[in-house]
């Protein structure tokens with residue numbers, strides 16, 4: 054019996070630390086960094102860069118997410134979506150979470166330095182600080198444009214992947230960053246409309262709280278238009294081919310449809326459905342980039 058309880062306890066702790074890293078978000082980021090790596094070269098990606106480069110990026114992103122849990126523990130405790138988080142409920146102490154975050158970040162940066170190049174490591178560190186310090190520590194509580202500016206950190210992984218392979222920044226990965234940058238406002242503001250009351254209760258100035266739902270929906274629609282336009286650019290600059298173009302048009306068209314439904318208020322649960330669609334959209338768009346890349350190479 055004692056062992057059973059002990060096992061259950063240790064499993065809960067293991068899960069708590071995993072939760073601190075926001076694993077599902079990091080997995081989608083990893084898909085975008087992987088695509089950045091594959092698109093960077095016509096030859097294969099060297100396997101140490103593939104394995105340890107992505108592991109390094111994931112560890113740093115997870116470390117940044119753990120810092121976010123520490124800084125936000127009081128507001129997380131006030132919101133239904135987040136009140137069961139390990140720090141909000143006191144299952145993990147702030148000091149333990151910070152030590153964990155530091156270990157992840159140091160291990161991640163060490164892997165990037167050892168198996169990729171210094172530029173990839175520095176850019177990853179900048180993204181880590183952008184999310185953990187600039188967004189979480191300042192912007193989130195300061196301005197309704199918090200997620201637009203902070204979105205740059207989350208948008209960085211395709212660039213990090215590309216630089217890990219090539220050692221330098223170029224236009225193509227910046228275009229991939231721009232796609233995620235334009236995607237972030239519809240992604241987040243759709244959820245923020247759904248959770249507006251909670252953000253108001255926690256006194257966080259998210260756009261639907263400060264400027265109202267209508268204003269937010271207009272901006273979701275405008276950013277979704279911008280996203281559709283930007284997502285066509287890889288085809289325009291001959292980075293991707295016809296398959297990608299068709300996918301970008303279909304996926305972007307569907308996103309616009311959701312943004313329009315949300316704007317018109319013509320369906321119940323439109324906000325949360327738009328948020329869920331945003332995640333599938335980004336996943337599918339990056340898979341389309343990848344498949345198209347290998348089709349083009351084999352033509």
Ligand code: HEM
Nearest residue numbers: 077078081082085134200203204207208233237241244332
């Ligand atoms: C500053 C930029 C971003 C903000 C403010 C933001 C915000 C959020 C929020 C509040 C959630 C809800 C989490 C929950 O319900 O527990 C979420 C979920 C999610 N986000 Fe984002 N996000 C951003 C960028 C990104 C990026 C760049 C990616 C991936 C490339 C991403 C992928 C995801 C995924 C996969 C989920 C679902 C997680 C789950 O179901 O547990 N997000 N995002």
Ligand SMILES: CC(C)=CCC/C(C)=C/CC/C(C)=C/COP(=O)(O)OP(=O)(O)O
Nearest residue numbers: 078113114117118121177180181184206207
């Ligand atoms: C090195 C690197 C690539 C760093 C990127 C770091 C990273 C994990 C960014 C995630 C973006 C995100 C989920 C923001 C939501 O935070 P929030 O605090 O607004 O949402 P919450 O209320 O769910 O915590």
